[in-house]
Amino acid sequence: MSEIRFDGKTAIVTGAGGGLGRCHALELARRGANVVVNDLGGSVDGSGGNSEAAEKVVEEIKALGGKAIANGSSVTDDKGVQKMIDDTMNEFGRIDIIIANAGILRDKSFTKMGMDDFELVVDVHLMGSVKPIKAAWEIMKEQQYGRLVVTTSSTGLYGNFGQTNYGAAKLGLVGFMNSIKQEGAKYNIKCNAVCPVAATRMTESIMPPAMLEALKPEYVTPGVMNLVKEDAPTGMVLSAAAGAFSMSQIRETKGAFVGTGDALTAEAVAAKWDQITDDSTMTHFEQGGGHTGNFINLIKEATGG
Template sequence: MSDIRFDGRVAIVTGAGGGLGRCHALELARRGAKLVINDLGASMDGTGGNSAAAEAVVKEIEALGGEAIANGSSVADEKGVQKMIDDTMSKFGRIDILIANAGILRDKSFSKMTQADIDLVIDVHLRGSFMPIHAAWNIMKEQNYGRLVVTTSSTGLYGNFGQANYGAAKLGVVGMMNTLKIEGAKNNIKINAVCPIAATRMTEGLMPQAVLDQLKPEYVTPGVMNLVKDDAPSGLILSAGAGAFSMARIVETEGAFVGHGDALTAEAVAAKWDQITDTSKTRPAFQSGAEHGQNIFALVAAGTTA
């Protein structure tokens, strides 16, 4: 198997001043990429900020013999995002890889969550993924090449107490990915999602130290390299942590046709509930919303001709 290399590629990693983003950036640099290290340098709740963390990672990359620049823009600020893109193009002339990794937490039970807690988390995680990708999209189209990674979470996929805001944003990036895998296909733009479990600033205090010791952020990065390589997949959700990897998918049961007209009642649906929710019979994952619709009409056709 040949080595995975990124020679001649230019990569932007957001939230790369520490944790997962730093590990992704360093590994890309080791494998030949030129880097833009974006980090606002804020606290976990999004307050404060300075460029020291990003500059430190740039120095690490330079010590490896690589090339990198720092950018302190907020991914939730439109002008800041455009500056990040402009700085990249001015220095390197292209954008091949963008890993949307920046994140914050405002954990509270739903009844205690404020509108500010909701808005800020969605701004950073969802809009903070959408805006950099949108700003780089036409550049990648013109190049006929792009590799994108969004960062989802088990909270978005499965839920977690006290993180309704975070979960909504993290599942939102999967919805964006599912559309962009379709729109980017003709221009060789591929997009995937990583669902990491790692010991970072955002997970300190949430798990026992013995568990955190196994969840080094660098144990996630090898999977991410496979999501941005030349022959990467597209539209895949990769779960990664402690050196273990799996693929997460949204699937549907085989389902059932219940009826039309007077025959279609709540009671009729209830009578077929076990068949509708029978997880022993699932369909292959749909590749688009259109396939989902086609499946519904296939159920109708099968049911009305039986």
């Protein structure tokens, strides 16, 4: 199997001052990419900030013989994001890869969570992924090339107590990916999502030491390289932890046609509940039209249309 290389390509990695982002940035550089190391340098909850962490990663990359620049912009700030794009183009002349990794945590039960905590987490994770991609979108279209990765979470896919804000943002990114992959297809722009479990600043307080050792962030990065390579898939959610990988999907049962008019009652739905929820008929739809088409087929089957 040929080596995965990124020679001549330029990658932006947000939240790359430590943890997963740092590992992604270093590996891209090892494989030949020019790298823009973005990190606000704030604390886990998003407060504070300086570019020292990003500068250190740039030094690591240069020590490897790679090319990199640091950027301390907040991914939520429109002017800062545009500066990141402008700096990248001025330095390297193109943008081929964006790995949207920046994130914060403000965990609380929904009862105790203020709307400011909810809105900030959604802003950083969801809009902080959308804004850099939007700012680079026309560049990638003109190049006829782009590889995008957003970072989702098991909280978004399956839920976790005390993380309603985080879960809403992380599943929102999957919805964004599912649509942007379609808009990017004609321009050779691909978008995927990684769902990592890793020992980072965001998880060190909730995992025991032995688990933290097994869940090194560098064990996620080889999977991410496959999401941004030349022949990458598109629209995939790659789950990754401790050197193991799997694919996550949203799926739907075939369902059942119940009826219309007077025949359609709550009781009639209840009578077909087992058929509606029969998980032996699960299907993954590549786009929203497949979901609609399934209902059209159900109606045709039931009515002979």
